[in-house]
Amino acid sequence: MTLKWWAVLVAAVSLTACVTANLVVGIGAGGQIPLVVNLFALTVAGTAVVLAVVAALHDRLDDRISALTEFLVARLDEIDDRTGDRNTGFVEGYLLNQDRPATVVPLGRPRRGAAER
Numbered sequence: 001m002t003l004k005w006w007a008v009l010v011a012a013v014s015l016t017a018c019v020t021a022n023l024v025v026g027i028g029a030g031g032q033i034p035l036v037v038n039l040f041a042l043t044v045a046g047t048a049v050v051l052a053v054v055a056a057l058h059d060r061l062d063d064r065i066s067a068l069t070e071f072l073v074a075r076l077d078e079i080d081d082r083t084g085d086r087n088t089g090f091v092e093g094y095l096l097n098q099d100r101p102a103t104v105v106p107l108g109r110p111r112r113g114a115a116e117r
Contacts, residue, residue, distance in 0.1 A: 004055035011048035014041050 001009075018041035022033050 002055065002059075004052050004059065007048040007052035007055060011045045011052065014045040014048065017041060018045070 018033075018038060022038070025031050025033050
């Protein structure tokens with residue numbers, strides 16, 4: 001069972017126990033259940049309901065994120081299939097036609113003489 005259904009079960013049992021105890025004591029002996037017991041049962045039930053709602057929202061958010069991730073992966077795969085490696089052959093052919101290997105020139109500060117011209 002998931003957290004959501006455990007929380008629903010705890011809330012249902014807590015409320016049922018509280019109502020049953022109040023009915024049995026109220027009808028049978030004519031007394032009352034202590035306020036602390038009733039407040040504890042209602043607090044447990046309320047907390048369980050809040051936990052169930054948060055767990056349900058978390059499940060919905062997780063499902064939406066999973067769907068969004070699947071859509072994004074499918075879209076990126078489609079883009080990759082459509083574009084391919086068109087530039088790879090061009091670059092390899094260009095480099096094979098050159099007699100010398102390409103040198104790497106570091107980018108430096110521009111010279112003052114070049115800027116003034």
